[in-house]
Amino acid sequence: MDYSGVMLVTSAAIFTIGVAGVLIRRNALIFFMSIELMLNAANLAFASFSYFLNSLDGQVFVFFVMMVAAAEAAVGLGIIIAIFKNRKTVDLYDLRLLQG
Amino acid sequence: MDWFVYGFSALAIASAIMVITRRNPIISALYLCLTLFCLAALFVLLEAYFIAAVQVLVYAGAVMVLFIFVIMLLNLDPEKMIVEYFQTPRMISVISALLLFGFLTFVFWTNNITGERGYDFPVQITQGGGHLKAMSSKLFTTFLLAFEVTSILLLVAIVGAVVLAKRKV
Amino acid sequence: MESIPLSWQLIKISIILIMFISMAPLLVWFERRVAAFIQDRLGPNRVGPIGILQPVADGIKLIFKEEFFPALSNKVLYFLAPCISLFVSLFVFAVIPFAAPVEINGKILYPQVANLNIGMLYVLAISSLGVYGIMIGGWSSNNKYSLLGGLRASSQMISYELTMGMSVAAVVLFFGTFDLQKIVETQSGFHWGVIFQPVSFFLFLVAALAESNRVPFDLPEGETELVGGYHTEYGGMKFGGFLFAEYLNIVTLSGMMVTLFFGGYNGLEWFSNLVDASPVLNAVIQFSAFSIKTLLLLFFFVWVRWTYPRFRYDQIMRLGWKILLPISIGNLLVTAMLIYWGVF
Numbered sequence: 001m002d003y004s005g006v007m008l009v010t011s012a013a014i015f016t017i018g019v020a021g022v023l024i025r026r027n028a029l030i031f032f033m034s035i036e037l038m039l040n041a042a043n044l045a046f047a048s049f050s051y052f053l054n055s056l057d058g059q060v061f062v063f064f065v066m067m068v069a070a071a072e073a074a075v076g077l078g079i080i081i082a083i084f085k086n087r088k089t090v091d092l093y094d095l096r097l098l099q100g
Numbered sequence: 101m102d103w104f105v106y107g108f109s110a111l112a113i114a115s116a117i118m119v120i121t122r123r124n125p126i127i128s129a130l131y132l133c134l135t136l137f138c139l140a141a142l143f144v145l146l147e148a149y150f151i152a153a154v155q156v157l158v159y160a161g162a163v164m165v166l167f168i169f170v171i172m173l174l175n176l177d178p179e180k181m182i183v184e185y186f187q188t189p190r191m192i193s194v195i196s197a198l199l200l201f202g203f204l205t206f207v208f209w210t211n212n213i214t215g216e217r218g219y220d221f222p223v224q225i226t227q228g229g230g231h232l233k234a235m236s237s238k239l240f241t242t243f244l245l246a247f248e249v250t251s252i253l254l255l256v257a258i259v260g261a262v263v264l265a266k267r268k269v
Numbered sequence: 270m271e272s273i274p275l276s277w278q279l280i281k282i283s284i285i286l287i288m289f290i291s292m293a294p295l296l297v298w299f300e301r302r303v304a305a306f307i308q309d310r311l312g313p314n315r316v317g318p319i320g321i322l323q324p325v326a327d328g329i330k331l332i333f334k335e336e337f338f339p340a341l342s343n344k345v346l347y348f349l350a351p352c353i354s355l356f357v358s359l360f361v362f363a364v365i366p367f368a369a370p371v372e373i374n375g376k377i378l379y380p381q382v383a384n385l386n387i388g389m390l391y392v393l394a395i396s397s398l399g400v401y402g403i404m405i406g407g408w409s410s411n412n413k414y415s416l417l418g419g420l421r422a423s424s425q426m427i428s429y430e431l432t433m434g435m436s437v438a439a440v441v442l443f444f445g446t447f448d449l450q451k452i453v454e455t456q457s458g459f460h461w462g463v464i465f466q467p468v469s470f471f472l473f474l475v476a477a478l479a480e481s482n483r484v485p486f487d488l489p490e491g492e493t494e495l496v497g498g499y500h501t502e503y504g505g506m507k508f509g510g511f512l513f514a515e516y517l518n519i520v521t522l523s524g525m526m527v528t529l530f531f532g533g534y535n536g537l538e539w540f541s542n543l544v545d546a547s548p549v550l551n552a553v554i555q556f557s558a559f560s561i562k563t564l565l566l567l568f569f570f571v572w573v574r575w576t577y578p579r580f581r582y583d584q585i586m587r588l589g590w591k592i593l594l595p596i597s598i599g600n601l602l603v604t605a606m607l608i609y610w611g612v613f
Contacts, residue, residue, distance in 0.1 A: 005209060007142065010109040012204035014116050014135070016197050021120030023193030029125045029171060033132050036163070037116055040139055043151075051146040053217050060238050062151050066158050067250045071257030073163045077170045078264030084174050126408065130346075133401070153390040161397025162427075165404070169423055172408050172416065230386050232447060 007048035015041035028080050028090040032073070039069045105145055112138035125171045133164050150235050274376075282382050289362050293516040294324035296567060303571045334505035339410055342502065346409035351503070351510030354402030358517035360395045364388040365524045366450045368534050368555040371548050379450070380552060388449035389441055392525060393434055396480070400426045402514065403482075403499045410502035418498025421488050421582060426480060428589035433476035435597035436469040439604040440529050453533030462530040468600045470530045472593055477522040478573065479589070481515060485577040486585060523566035527559060531566075534559040 014037055021034030043062045050058025084090055115138065118131040136159045143152035239247055298313065298321055305312025313320035338344050363382035371378045385391050400423050407419020443466055444452045456462060463470045479486040490498040500511050527533060534555035541554045580588070 006105055006109055007146070008208040009205050010112060010142070012201055012208060013113045014139075015204070016201035017113070017116040017120060019200060020194055020197035023197065024190045025120060027125060029167065030120065030128050033119055033128055033167065036132065036159075037119060037135065040136065040159075043155075044139055044142060047143055047146050047148045047151060050148065055217070056235055056238050057242075059148050059151050059235060060243050062148070063154065063239070064243075064246060064250055066154060067254060070158055070163055071253050073166060074257045074261040075264070077166055078261040081170060081174070082264045090174065126346075130405070149385075149387055150390070153387050153394045156394035157390065157397055161394060161400075161430075165397075165400055165423060165427060168401075168404055168408075169420070169427075172404065172420060232387060 004048060004052050008045060011041045011044040011048065013041075014038075014044070026092045028083070028092055028095075031092060032076050032080070036069060036073070039065055105142070108138045108141045108145070112142070126168060129164060129167045129171060132167075133160055136160050136164065147231070149231050277378070281378070281380075285362075285382055286359070289359070289517070289520070292520045293513050294328065296516045296520065297324045297327070297512075299567065300571045300574070303568065304575050307572070307575045328509065331506050331509040336507075337504050339412065339502045342411045343409040346405050347502075348507065350402050350406030350409060351507050351514065352402075353405065354399065354514035355510050355517070357395060357399045357402065358514045358521060361392055361521045362517070362524065364391055364449055365521070365528055366453055366533060367524075367559040368552040369454070370450070371552045373548075380556070381450075384448075384450055386446075386448045389437060389447040389452075392449075393430075393437065396521075397430055399480070399518070402511075406503065406511070407499035410499075412502050414501045415499050418490065418501070422482060422499055425482075425486065425488060425585055425589070428586065429476045429479035429486075429593075432472055432589060432593045432597050433480065435594070435601055436472035436476065437529070439469045439597070439601045440466055440473075442601070442604050442608060449528055449533075453528055453535065456532040457535045457538070459532065459536070461532045461535075466530065466600075466604070468596065469604075470526070472597050472600065473526060473529070475588075475593060477526065478570070479585070481518045481522055481570075483515075483519070483570065484574045485580050487579060488582055488585060519567065519570050520563070523563045523570065524559075526566055527562040531562050536562070 018034045018036075018038035018041060021037065022031055025031055025034065043065050046058040046062045046065070050056060050062075080090055083095065087095065089095070112135050115131045115134040119128045119135065122128045122131065136155060140152045140155040140160075143149075143155060301323070302312045302320070313323040316322040316326045338347060364385055366379070366381045366384070368380040370384075371380065403422040403426070404419045407415040407417075407422070410416075440452075440462055441447055443462070444455050446452060446455075452462075482488075482490060488498075490500070500508055503511060535558065537554050537558040541551045544550070546554060
């Protein structure tokens with residue numbers, strides 16, 4: 001049965017939602033969650049290509065993406081906590097020091 | 101089977117939309133968990149069992165717990181900004197995101213998947229000792245260097261997180 | 270050999286579910302009786318013979334209590350939290366095998382809900398979700414004590430999950446498979462996991478005590494300092510859900526320990542040889558072997574509860590991160606080296 005179209009369109013939709021989340025939200029935590037959404041959409045695309053091309057390489061890549069996402073979440077949340085300690089906010093629009 | 105694919109895809113997309121539109125970060129995080137579960141179910145339907153288990157174990161079990169833990173620790177107030185979704189710059193970003201979606205969908209619908217086919221057919225995987233075995237032999241031979249680099253990356257992330265979150269002595 | 274049809278599967282699942290769920294009230298009664306025995310008193314003895322219907326009476330009381338939602342709490346999440354806890358503890362049990370596959374009329378029947386070839390990974394994955402129920406319950410009650418209990422519980426469970434995963438990794442390395450059915454088959458003839466992996470067993474035991482939030486790791490509840498921890502604001506059947514989930518968790522963890530370290534359903538082969546058992550009777554004998562071992566471990570859990578005092582929070586964290594985690598990593602390394610050198 002061929003449901004490659006459904007899987008890939010789902011992946012595209014979730015990726016787009018992630019992009020939209022990054023663009024419209026100003027809470028750093030939800031910003032991060034949107035990035036997780038995009039990574040997951042990429043994972044779904046990898047897994048479906050792996051299935052339809054009869055190759056496990058795609059799944060190995062999903063594994064690596066997950067590890068990178070875990071590392072990214074740990075460091076990212078550490079940064080958010082550090083910012084919150086100094087500035088008492090996680091609103092990205094209030095964190096414009098470098099913008100001058 | 102068909103209905104599982106459509107159902108989980110629809111649920112994943114719906115809860116992903118909820119993630120970026122809820123005001124309270126905890127609710128967002130829980131909807132993200134739901135999305136991750138649906139993706140794990142889709143992985144099972146794609147016969148990627150190991151990936152599905154790791155998805156639940158790493159994402160839902162570790163990353164999202166970390167997220168919720170941090171949100172609870174910071175104890176943020178919900179944002180008071182629903183109106184701001186409809187300001188002009190945001191509308192522009194939403195429209196460009198929709199364009200991106202249209203473009204991706206167009207590409208996926210109109211093109212068949214081309215590319216070099218592999219040799220990991222389900223029958224051979226079963227005969228060779230199961231999905232996990234096939235996967236791990238790939239992981240520890242072809243992708244060994246990448247695997248080791250990933251472990252260094254994780255170590256760096258651990259040290260980085262500890263340094264960032266540490267109180268000044 | 271084909272597997273059994275779907276209708277049979279559904280019947281099998283219902284039987285397993287009913288048996289498993291009825292373990293929780295039995296365990297409540299068992300725990301109270303054993304506690305009374307240890308403290309030299311009688312315990313519940315009014316409802317039914319030797320008080321065995323006491324949990325039923327308690328359950329009826331909990332069901333008829335008022336459905337109360339604290340002010341300013343998040344109603345949906347407040348209701349969802351015990352449901353998540355129950356869901357997790359019911360789902361983990363699905364892969365635990367309590368008898369060898371039985372062949373009936375040329376069709377093969379697996380006496381567990383799902384025979385997955387990644388069974389062990391499934392257990393780790395689903396049990397890592399248990400923390401959500403407690404965290405959400407603590408947060409949504411909008412109460413300081415609940416929130417503190419939830420935060421403590423989540424950090425404790427995350428810390429001890431690592432130890433549990435590492436000890437299980439050593440066991441999986443030793444048996445060479447994630448398939449629980451195969452793990453149990455390998456242990457036939459008293460080649461039990463506990464003999465070859467004693468350190469793993471010890472680590473798993475401590476981690477299991479910590480994961481199920483029982484004494485000496487019951488800080489998340491800690492009634493003397495936190496009033497009741499994450500379920501301070503819970504009452505009625507919603508509290509009952511948490512209680513149910515806790516007891517089901519203990520049953521599941523005991524079942525896991527029997528499967529991984531005590532030969533699962535093995536151990537009464539001599540008896541089935543003695544009576545020359547038919548396949549079905551053999552399955553029953555295997556099931557009783559599994560149940561006896563699980564009950565002994567359950568008794569151990571209750572025994573520990575009424576023996577040890579509670580740890581301090583910093584002591585729990587130090588034990589988890591500075592003692593158990595290094596030991597488990599060392600254990601994994603040693604196991605890997607012994608397998609590489611061909612000792613096992």
